[in-house]
Amino acid sequence: MSMVGNSRQRHDGIDIGLKLFTFMVLAALYLPIVVLIVFSFNDNQVTTLPLRGFTLDWYRRVFSNEDMLKATYNSFKVGLFATAITLVVGTAAAFAIDRTDFPGKNVFRRLVLLPLVLPGIITGISMLNFFRVLGFTLSLETVILGHATALISIVVTQVYARLQRINRRIEEASSDLGAKPWQTFLYVTLPSIRTALFGSGLICFTLSFDEIPVTFFLTGRDNTLPMYIYSTLRKGITPEINAIGTIIVVASLAIIVLSVRLLQDEKR
């Protein structure tokens, strides 16, 4: 009897330890984000403790920094175009993998999904070589093509997962009732993958907005926001970076939470 009691106590101990560990890992995950936010309001040129006092100065500087605003505009442009391309090409790829058969399909599937685990530098370098051969001038357009290539894999995985879950009988019913293929697609298939499209589109936009490794090799004279931050960091840390960083992080957090919810929506 007492042995059972002992072992139960030990298990409870393990459970509590496990939960404590989980809590600590979570805290560690968010520590840098908290540090970033706190110091964006701290009235000190140096990111050091103790805190000095509250200021909005760094935010004021961000909004009067022409270069940074221009870079932000560029990032929006790149993010929107890259996301549009990934959604169109990625959805087509997901349908192709799910519903068609063609020679070389397996190689195609592997190639299209490769960027999920491929360091961005490889996409960047290979496309840099490619554009050089073609004689293209590097610009925001080449960055858009690079981002799209790197991010298509995200749309493919999410849309493919959704396609696997939807009930094909409804589509069959639609065509049995005389709907043309495009009607079935528009009124039956598309609505059932809509949240997957929104969700993966939002993730692609956030990733493109923050992208460095591909952008680094494919951008010309125009800077995106992360490239601007990256080159500023070369010169040293300024609290201005904390301020723009806080804006980016808080906006990304909101977008990502929304997109993860959209992607999980129809799971249950």
Next chain:
Amino acid sequence: MRASTREAWLKSALVLPPLAWTLVFMFVPYAIMFTYSFYTRKYPTFVPDFQFGNYIALFQDVQYRQVFLRTLKIASLVSLFALLLSYPVAYCLVFKIRSLRLRMALYMAVIVPLWVSYLLRAYTWKTILGSQGVLNSFLVWAGILAQPTDLLLYNQFSMVITLVHIFIPFMFMPIFTSLEKIPRSLIEASKDLGVGRGWTFLKITLPLSLPGVMAGFTFTFCLSFGDFVAPFLVGGPDGFMIANIVQSQFGTALNWPLGSAISIAILAIVLTVISISDRFERSGRLDLG
């Protein structure tokens, strides 16, 4: 007859754009990069050639070999620590949190940082670990250190911390998914048969979650292996990685053929890891249907 031709048309309209995209923007660029890796550098550009000098340099030059081995070491350490931190968290969420709502909320809390600015998360570690940074000033304030130390930043230690922090969500996600898929009945059956918790974990839970571990390991290892942003921010000379060498070959060093050869080597390593994990996953997959 007409309907089937139309369907064939529709299908090729579906298949062609993504096929063309991967061909033009992935396959062809890789082929060009592969070709360039045999070219010879001729300052300030390079000339067509077929020689293995760039690959030989990669293995013979002490400097490159050293950085290559260091990158292997750091990527392995990062994967290992990310695994040791993520597995218990995934296990706790799946088996110890009974409320489904809370479990999903915590799951979300772990994976959300995955997509939040990678650059900024790496950068913040610089402000935390620096000699005037948050950690140092805290340790001095708490009286643990007499004066700030510069041992925390610009070395392999800061590299591993930063990369582990970045890759925990990547490691966690597939492990969580594989743990969630394990039928509870298997674990109950094991308990009913009088097997203790420890053995149940070792004999059932752990083996069945290995595909998730493998997938997480693949993500973490491959992506940290080719990273050049974290080394730039927190690495210092001692934390310089192979991707930084590639970066400099396309920048100041201006040796595109060598840079291409190293990129091909990175690509080869990534493909090797993927095919190993693929095979592993297939043999580890249990048909419980």
